[in-house]
Amino acid sequence: MHRFKLTAVLMAAVLLGLLVACGSNKEPVQQEQTKATADKATRTITHLKGSTVIPAKINKVVVLSAAYIDHLLTIGEKPSGVNVEVRYGGDYLPYLASKLAGVPLVGTADSPNLEAIVQIAPDVILIESRTADKTYEQLQKIAPTIVLGNEWLAYESDTTFWTKDLLTIAEMYDKVDMAKAKIAQLEEKAVKVREKIKAMDNKKLAYLRVREKNLQLYAQNGHPTNVLLYHDLGFTPSALTPKDQRADLSLEKIPELQADYIVLEVDPNARDNRKNMNESALWKNNPAVLNNKMYETDSFWLFKGWGVIGRGEIIDEITKMIQ
Missing domain, CATH: 3.40.50.1980 (Nitrogenase molybdenum iron protein domain)
Structure with missing residues (x-):
């Protein structure tokens, strides 16, 4: 009788050990799965201020550059807030105005309206290097801020430098192939002329x-x-x-x-x-x-x-x- 009880106790201990071992083996798997899910939910963009993690799916973006508004619209994305151009009456840039109906205005690139940007609650903010000199730290507190652009006359013989920011923005939306196709279509048009x-x-x-x-x-x-x-x-x-x-x-x-x-x-x-x-x-x-x-x-x-x-x-x- 005692021998039977001892055997039962030993079997129970072994079973408990197996359960604990299985539980500890699951933890690294769960951690890997969690990490993989997080990686899919974000992407890392390299820009003039280093590397910034942004959502993989951007729902709202505020843009403080006329060029970047053009880039977004080129890949079929409409900004949620844009800067104004003082020389054109503090409104949308006229050649893009019809495509921006209803988009809130958030001040100039040099003096953005931080309160208006906060109200939009953007996922990402896009700015030029000249804007970063003044307000990068403030904007970064509102949302991940990507700083694009280059210094004047730093292009040497590269005649496609204007495409670099477009391709970076397209990368944010996983639309690089679309951007390249648009650039190619434009080149075909230029060749004819x-x-x-x-x-x-x-x-x-x-x-x-x-x-x-x-x-x-x-x-x-x-x-x-x-x-x-x-x-x-x-x-x-x-x-x-x-x-x-x-x-x-x-x-x-x-x-x-x-x-x-x-x-x-x-x-x-x-x-x-x-x-x-x-x-x-x-x-x-x-x-x-x-x-x-x-x-x-x-x-x-x-x-x-x-x-x-x-x-x-x-x-x-x-x-x-x-x-």
């Missing part, structure tokens, strides 16, 4: 900007709009077009441009300066003006050059200009 320009005998172009107090001549490099005109589309720079940095241009120098085409971007506060130019004989007697080859843009080209949507619109305008 480039072939037309290549066949032209007279294709010297000057890209001018009328500011409130002065007139500027844009360079061949440095800005994505310049690269689009002189590299992607193949216009020949005018005689005075600088290589890397824009330069002030006096009216006395206009005859030296020797431009077959002039693209004129006029700031909203520069109408008086524009009027004075029209009244100048130096301007009126310029060959591009006399031959009706002067094209005044909607003053958004400097914004449009950064994105697929904007660049497509510039190419459409160029197509009309050279007909």
